[in-house]
Amino acid sequence: MKVIPALHRSSYQSFFNKIQDLIGGKKKPYNPELVNEYIEQFKDTFFNDKALVEISNKMQSELSTKIGIKGINLGGKLGREDAQKVQSETSSYVSRELIRKQKELIKILNEEFSEVGQFRIIISIDDLDRSWLSSSDIRYDFINALLEAFRELLDVKSGKILISIRTDILMGIYNKTLRQDEKDQSLIYSVSWNKADIRKIIDMRINHLVKNKYQGSRVITMKDIFNFYIDGVQADEYILDRTMLRPRDAISFVNYCLKECDGHVEINQDIVLMAEEKFFSSRKRALVSEWVTIYKNVSEYIDSLSMLTKQEFSLKSINEEDKNTVLTYILDRVSSGDGNELHSKIVMNFDELMKVWFIVGVIGIKRTETLIIYSSYDKPDLDITDINRTFIIHPLFNRR
Known part of the structure; x- marks a missing residue:
């Protein structure tokens, strides 16, 4: 929707005509009939934001008829059987009517239009995940789908897609085992500032x-x-x-x-x-807000730093009584759930709590007087060899 108008600024109709001209003739590595069908469906609104509404409305209307749930609302509450039916039919519809045809359109852009013009087009889309249920784990499924779609576009040699994503979100995707981090390494560039x-x-x-x-x-x-x-x-x-x-x-x-x-x-x-x-x-x-979907009680974990008596410490320098004071503080602050459920939701081991502190960035490893190592994409967490090191509370979170 954004690239095509930039390539065909003078007339959208010229683009539609070129798609139609591709129908028939020699066999191509794409299906122009499918693409033309897709374009014709949304021709009147294809190059503006109304296209998204049009696509959603058309899908909702067709699914309502097929599933037999009158006036189905994709955001409403449904019974379990109805919900499963909606999920199944939605997945089938998206694959059949949208993704399949969109892939063919991308093939055409790559084969027939990649040499159109010698100018650079930059398209920035911000807050892409804002409506993706940010407080729910399902957002990781959406973002994983985005990353998979990104791979589909790697074959478009005349285009380069960049996705800016926080480390905590990537960790959430890997923790849910939706994808393997080693397979993404060649595609990731870690961004940091000094x-x-x-x-x-x-x-x-x-x-x-x-x-x-x-x-x-x-x-x-x-x-x-x-x-x-x-x-x-x-x-x-x-x-x-x-x-x-x-x-x-x-x-x-x-x-x-x-x-x-x-x-x-x-x-x-x-x-x-x-x-x-x-x-x-x-x-x-x-x-x-960044870490709550991974660590439900992250607010209490951060506050518990105030129970430590020194800004600089090691695991050995903290006695068992002080460790218990920190863990008891967290336990007292968390008020929801019964006993067993409560213990399953919070970190009750001081070594693990230190790992959480490091991961979210409120403590760092003190290597020298001038070098403090904080969590980053390249070193996101602590391992067994780090436990005996000296740590320091981040100056902002040292509230003494």
Whole structure:
């Protein structure tokens, strides 16, 4: 829907005509009749967002007639037998009427239109998974289907599809054994940022704000604005240390600082500390939202860090009494379910709890005074060789 109009800007009809011209003649590695049938069904709305509604309505109407459930609503509640019937017929319809024909259309684009024009088209689709029941495990099935569809498009040599996906979501798919991670390795590029990258982004944004407001020519950096110390640390470093080195984190923290001073007060230590409190709350909510489908009680796991007496620790340095204090805190905070169900839902082993802390990013491995290793796609969790290492609580989550 997005690529075809970009290739045939002058006339959509010319595209329809070319599809029709492919019918008959020599045998081709695709089926133009199927493609023409598909295009004709949605011709009037094919190149706008109404096409999605049209496809959904047509499917719902045909399924209602075939299944015999009047006015079937795909989002409504059905009995078990009816639900199974809907699932079976929906799967059959999607395969027969949509996927089969769409695959043939992709073949035609690859065979007949891949050399059309020598210009680059960039199409960005954001929030693709927003409506995919984000609080339910079924979203992993949807995203797995997206990744499978992505593989289907690898043969289109003139196009390159990029999917940006968080590590926790990929882990959820692999944990549900929907796919094997080793088979995806050749297709995955791990994206991460360091302090220099984040600082450059912040400098660019600050310069943009200053020039827009004051029309100044001087280059203003993050270090110029946060040119003071907090607890013996340069303020700009203090801020960067409390992000998880993601652009959105750093931008959000700086925005909180600017909002606190509201243009009337020079930024100082108190303003940054007040901004930190608000940033912590928003970052914690985001972290819980990211991981709750994998760790149901992740909020309690994060809060339990406050039960530790030191920011830097090892497994051996924590006595059994302190470990029990942390685990008891979690148990007391989780209030749903009966005893057996409750214990099956929460981590009741301190070694496992440390693994969860590391995976979600609230603790890191301290290698040197300047090198802390946090969870990443390349090292998503701890193994048995890590247990005896020294760990440190992420500065943002060290609430002492």
